[in-house]
Amino acid sequence: MADDILAQIDEQVKKHPILIYMKGTPAFPMCGFSAATIQVFDSLGVPYETVDVLENPAIREGIKRYSNWPTIPQVYIKGEFIGGCDIIREMHAKGELEPLVREALTRSCTGEQ
Amino acid sequence: MATGVQPITAEEIRDRILQAIPDAQVQVRDFTGGGDHYEAVVVSATFAGKTPVTRHRMVYGALQDAMAQRIHALALKTLTPEEFEVEAQTAGLGKTQTL
Numbered sequence: 001m002a003d004d005i006l007a008q009i010d011e012q013v014k015k016h017p018i019l020i021y022m023k024g025t026p027a028f029p030m031c032g033f034s035a036a037t038i039q040v041f042d043s044l045g046v047p048y049e050t051v052d053v054l055e056n057p058a059i060r061e062g063i064k065r066y067s068n069w070p071t072i073p074q075v076y077i078k079g080e081f082i083g084g085c086d087i088i089r090e091m092h093a094k095g096e097l098e099p100l101v102r103e104a105l106t107r108s109c110t111g112e113q
Numbered sequence: 114m115a116t117g118v119q120p121i122t123a124e125e126i127r128d129r130i131l132q133a134i135p136d137a138q139v140q141v142r143d144f145t146g147g148g149d150h151y152e153a154v155v156v157s158a159t160f161a162g163k164t165p166v167t168r169h170r171m172v173y174g175a176l177q178d179a180m181a182q183r184i185h186a187l188a189l190k191t192l193t194p195e196e197f198e199v200e201a202q203t204a205g206l207g208k209t210q211t212l
Contacts, residue, residue: 033186069166070173070180071187086189087165 005062014079017104018048021063022073025052033085037073040092046101078104120148121183126176130155133175149185156197165191 013019018041024030026038041048053060053072064070067081075082077100082088091097123141130139130153137157144150153172160168168191173180180187192200 031186033188068170081166083166083169087169090165090190 005058006066009059009062009066012051013076013081016049016076017078017107018046018101019076020048020050020073021053021059021076022050023052023054026050030054031072033071034073037075037085037088040088040097041101043092044098044101046105077101078107118182121151121179122148123151126151126153126179126184126187129179130172130175134159134171144186144188150188151184151186152188152190154190154192154197156192156194158194160191161193161195 020034020037020041022029022031022034022037024034026042029035029038038050051059053063060072063072063074067074069081069084071084073085075084075088082100083091088097091100123143127139127141130141131137134155134157136159137155139156140154142152144152155168155172159171163171169189172189172191176184176187190200
């Protein structure tokens, strides 16, 4: 049962080049940290997918176990856990996020592995 | 959410981090004054060569059960002493800092 959730999450993060687990939606974030994270990606002007953990309590708990990370939001790029709000903002400030994001999107568009 | 859970204090957060990372210099700020939104700046030489994710996990690890139940929100900054120097100069962080 619980492992089903982890398998489901694993599938989600690998399917989308950029996936953000958040509280609420990009249009209506329900938490300041989620809102700040979305703001960073919007400022980059790149497409991303989100999962609203408030809509799914099992994912809300499962995602913390999946990444061994106790907080939400959580950002995954190419299936890899990148960090929460603080790390994303820090990487963005240092100019480290954009290249990572661009590379992830380029690869997914050309179907390259 | 469990009932009867004591809200955590800034001091307790600081103590727990220090227990796990003894060489750390820790500053915890209660964002709202309400005991539920905290910001912690943790400076430690043990962070050198570690990714931000690893550093944050070290701090979260120190707060384990509290993180799950008693801390609603914690903004984290994890820096090496060298990085802190740079931050302090560029962001004026050091002005009010007692680190």
